[in-house]
Amino acid sequence: MGFLNFRVLGLVSLLAMPMLAQTQSNRNQLPEIGVVASDAVTIDKEKLIGDAIMRQLRGQAPLIQDPVLQEYLQDIGNRLVVHADNTKFPFTFFMINNPVLNAFAFYGGHIGVHTGLIAQAETESELASVLAHEIAHVTQRHLARRIQSQQRSSPLQIASMIGSLLIAMADPRAGMAALQTSVAAGQQASINFTRNNEQEADNIGINILFRAGFDPQGAPGFFSRLAEQARGRSNQLAFLQTHPLPQERVAETITRARLYGEVNVPDSLSFQLARARIQARYMSNPQRNLNVFQAQVNQFDGVRLKAAQYGLAITLFEIEQYQNAQKVMDELLANDPENLFYLDLMTDILLEQGEFAAAINLLKPLWQSKPQNQVLALNLANSYIKAQNYDPAIQILRDLLLVDAENILSYQLLNNAYERSQMKKEAHMAQAEIYALISAYPLAIDELQFAYNYARHDALEKLRIRGRIDQLRTAQANTQRLSL
Secondary structure (H helix, E strand, O other): OOOOOOOOOOOOOOOOOOOOOOOHHHOOOOOOOOOOOOOOOOHHHHHHHHHHHHHHHHHHOOOOOOHHHHHHHHHHHHHHHOOOOOOOOOOEEEEEOOOOEOEEEEOOOEEEEEHHHHHHOOOHHHHHHHHHHHHHHHHOOHHHHHHHOOOOOOHHHHHHHHHHHHHOOOOHHHHHHHHHHHOOHHHHHHHOOOHHHHHHHHHHHHHHHHHOOOOOOHHHHHHHHHHHHHOOOOOOEHHHHHOOOOHHHHHHHHHHHHOOOOOOOOOOHHHHHHHHHHHHHHHOOHHHHHHHHHHHHHHOOHHHHHHHHHHHHHHHHHOOOHHHHHHHHHHHHHHOOOOHHHHHHHHHHHHHOOOHHHHHHHHHHHHHHOOOOHHHHHHHHHHHHHOOOHHHHHHHHHHHHHHOOOOHHHHHHHHHHHHHOOOHHHHHHHHHHHHHHOOOHHHHHHHHHHHHHHOOOOHHHHHHHHHHHHHHHHHHHHHHOOOO
């Protein structure tokens, strides 16, 4: 879906992966030093902190809002989380547009992945191995345990630490320097996991990987390649700058993975399509991409040929060769008519050519069978808006928000539909929710004040608006006094 694609800089990595060798007899006897929850940081408190940080990330470092990639990443993450123990809350996986290879986890089950990580992974199991490691950090509450050791920290120190994480989006090393000035040097480990934490996350992570049906060899394969790349070039490997990956760690990972035996996992079409989408839309210029994908079309077959054709179609779309792009997509869709990657791009192609009815007819039957799918719902709503048929778009988006209340794209499209429909009150209310999702509470409250004025004589609506204003003021106060 091409109508909104936000970009973001990278975060300092919280990913370091030492792997201790185990014997076959005790491979499932994993240490669980993190399962005893901190009294100082309850689950509710951890979720509150995670939510506050996530809102700041949306506001200060916009994330990629790409429903196709988001759907794919969340699906992979969910497949892993199902096989994790000690899960206390739903996990949220999100993507950052940065070629620097990186991934990280923070409070409340939030896991971020750089586009560079997916682009450099060669198999889905390699990507899943990183996500499984980060999931283990969350389920074992390693962050909470680090905070517990610093429970005398003041609210100002906590706020400074969060601010330093945001600074680190621009430069991991700058972020580390900021941490040293905002928090005592001895407490910089607040965002660095201890070796014991890493051992636990490695062991549990690879176990999750195996149980979820991925190839455990994905971890050593990925880390071996990273270690090789790091010997001559480290500027694209952010987490290796602060968390080196020496050869013994790779060896330990290989030993650990071998204990699970060989697992043959077919090449994933969705993974290869995600890589092609990232390359075509986020990682290079169209002319270079045109050459790359044309060469791949001539070189590959099977799954990778389809991914190369898809990447070529995106590139043709980017250079406004819509009819040529449509020819490629017609062939792909003929063999896989419900593929969300294909449907998303075909919708963009049709809309750019003004074929609004064709886009609606393409999506509507599939959406009716899967109304909660965000790719189908958002694309269909956008198609209705382009066709100036606002009522069905509004209903689709409101229904989607009932199951995904933090879907910022839904609110942005809803705001667009309301404005075009001259529904002033509703447009201000939708804009208020957008501001709330990026922690801009004063602006959100201002929007609700405007909405209140448009409510006129509707006493019940005015009551609802006042209630929402009170909720936002409480959220703002909680964020301001956030302490542990």
